[in-house]
Amino acid sequence: MSTTKYLQNLKSDLPASIVVFFVALPLCLGIALASGAPPFAGIIAGIIGGIVVGALSGSQIGVSGPAAGLAAIVLASISELGYETFLAAAVIAGVIQIVFGVVRLGVIGYYFPSSVIKGMLVGIGIIIFTKQIPHFFGLDKDPQGDWMFFQLDGETTFSEIGKIGEFISPGATIIAVISLAILLLWSNVLVKKSKVFHLIQGPLVAVVVGILYYYFTQDNTVYGIANEHLVNVPVPSSMDDFFGQFTFPDFSDLGNFSVWITAFTIALVASLETLLCVEATDKLDPQKRVTPTNRELLAQGTGNVLSSLIGGLPITQVIVRSSANVQSGGRTKMSAIIHGFFLLISVISIPTILNMIPNSVLAAILLIVGYKLANPKTFAAMWKAGWRQFIPFIATVIVLYFNFLAGVGVGLAIGIVFTLYQSFKNSHFLHKKEAEVDNQHKINMTFAEEVTFFNKATILKELDSIPEDTFLEIDVRNTVYLDHDVIEILEDFGTKAKNRNIYIKLYSQRGTVENPDSFIEFFKRKKLQSA
Numbered sequence: 001m002s003t004t005k006y007l008q009n010l011k012s013d014l015p016a017s018i019v020v021f022f023v024a025l026p027l028c029l030g031i032a033l034a035s036g037a038p039p040f041a042g043i044i045a046g047i048i049g050g051i052v053v054g055a056l057s058g059s060q061i062g063v064s065g066p067a068a069g070l071a072a073i074v075l076a077s078i079s080e081l082g083y084e085t086f087l088a089a090a091v092i093a094g095v096i097q098i099v100f101g102v103v104r105l106g107v108i109g110y111y112f113p114s115s116v117i118k119g120m121l122v123g124i125g126i127i128i129f130t131k132q133i134p135h136f137f138g139l140d141k142d143p144q145g146d147w148m149f150f151q152l153d154g155e156t157t158f159s160e161i162g163k164i165g166e167f168i169s170p171g172a173t174i175i176a177v178i179s180l181a182i183l184l185l186w187s188n189v190l191v192k193k194s195k196v197f198h199l200i201q202g203p204l205v206a207v208v209v210g211i212l213y214y215y216f217t218q219d220n221t222v223y224g225i226a227n228e229h230l231v232n233v234p235v236p237s238s239m240d241d242f243f244g245q246f247t248f249p250d251f252s253d254l255g256n257f258s259v260w261i262t263a264f265t266i267a268l269v270a271s272l273e274t275l276l277c278v279e280a281t282d283k284l285d286p287q288k289r290v291t292p293t294n295r296e297l298l299a300q301g302t303g304n305v306l307s308s309l310i311g312g313l314p315i316t317q318v319i320v321r322s323s324a325n326v327q328s329g330g331r332t333k334m335s336a337i338i339h340g341f342f343l344l345i346s347v348i349s350i351p352t353i354l355n356m357i358p359n360s361v362l363a364a365i366l367l368i369v370g371y372k373l374a375n376p377k378t379f380a381a382m383w384k385a386g387w388r389q390f391i392p393f394i395a396t397v398i399v400l401y402f403n404f405l406a407g408v409g410v411g412l413a414i415g416i417v418f419t420l421y422q423s424f425k426n427s428h429f430l431h432k433k434e435a436e437v438d439n440q441h442k443i444n445m446t447f448a449e450e451v452t453f454f455n456k457a458t459i460l461k462e463l464d465s466i467p468e469d470t471f472l473e474i475d476v477r478n479t480v481y482l483d484h485d486v487i488e489i490l491e492d493f494g495t496k497a498k499n500r501n502i503y504i505k506l507y508s509q510r511g512t513v514e515n516p517d518s519f520i521e522f523f524k525r526k527k528l529q530s531a
Helices: 003-008 010-034 039-056 068-081 083-102 105-111 114-136 157-162 170-188 202-217 239-243 257-284 293-309 319-327 334-349 359-373 376-384 387-400 404-422 453-464 484-499 519-525
Strands: 064-066 315-317 430-437 440-447 470-475 503-508 511-514
Touching: 003 010, 010 039, 010 064, 010 068, 010 202, 010 319, 010 334, 010 359, 039 064, 039 293, 039 315, 039 334, 064 293, 068 083, 068 257, 083 105, 083 257, 083 293, 105 257, 105 293, 105 453, 114 157, 114 170, 114 257, 114 319, 114 359, 114 376, 114 387, 114 404, 114 484, 170 202, 170 359, 202 359, 257 293, 257 315, 257 319, 257 404, 293 315, 319 334, 319 359, 376 387, 387 404, 453 484, 484 503, 484 519, 503 519
Parallel strands: 440 470, 470 503
Antiparallel strands: 064 315, 430 440, 503 511
């Protein structure tokens, strides 16, 4: 994308970056606490994830930073190795990720079924929503960023919610309700009234109102907000104190086998989480752009090397920040990059003001993010898509609530079993012919009798390689089984084809259609079996 395009989209990306900044700030601090690392380590990871990974990544709307999914691994590794030696292992992990990108292992991300990815989004949405309920009412014993069902403080997500009545903070609850009202009013009413409300985002207004509420009620013993219910950014007393927060890796213990085990574990888990989030974020993208996964691994590896060299936590692409970016209107990678600069500038220049933000205000913002990810309409849509889509979806949602990777693994296993049950092996799933007819570039794609989600990567690559101003014929007349994931790829391609002046003619068992408005609706009407 050209510099001009980035500048043209700045009016959308700048407000979105502010929202992502306010979402990222407490998560960076909370994940650091959950990982047993210094709070500033989370800020470093957020800054590097925004500026460096954002600049190198091919994802236009993905946002990277410290990952909650790695917190348990990091906590155990720091306890075993010590922080400086752990940082050395994390540097090695970044190098391994770069190697993954060079040998093109990013293609793995294309082999996760759509039902599992949607289940992951919904499951994470439910986790975000339920985890924010205690913070909304002022119960902040469990740090922001601890997404595990079995919490660090010995409670579970459910038991924590059950204790709200014992620890409710009137001041935190009042400003949370006010903030939630502002957010709902902004998104449902005011944005429809004037373009001004698109430029000035509701979350920014809610945060400002929260700071003012704290300032004017801080001496009130009933309605004031105690310090433990506020954001807690480290406040250096001097530049020497600021630079003293950086920690550097100790490479003297590289002969320790545990260092290499830790490095490979972080590299594998971070890469898998990133590829899953890339696939999920691409589905959230209104423009249906496709992130180059090998480039993403290179970007993530570079970010992890730099973050670890100066004391930061490991980085992955993160769905919470990415979805907040999409929901706030972010259109290009500039929103991720700018949010990284906001983190850097704010912790240097205004840490005291940041420490006046109530956690309950940020909880209100994240409640909206969680609800939009776990929208009940998604459950209805997956149910209508058929049992082969719904069962892997709901299994992923349920298991992921208790363990992220286990949820994805269970959903993937069920999806594979269904596919193997449904399909018989056919190696020639796609035949492509190109020709020049009447000075027009013409491509014919003939699908085989059986096309499953295993074929996603190749079909996606073939469609993305089609040049502009092309006449494309898609022939599915002999196709008995067309997987729902492949139909979704065609659906997304239909949107991009209009922008690239690609004319589509679809041949099916029941007739021919030109430039279909919706491939999903078309295949629902036709008696072509799909999952």
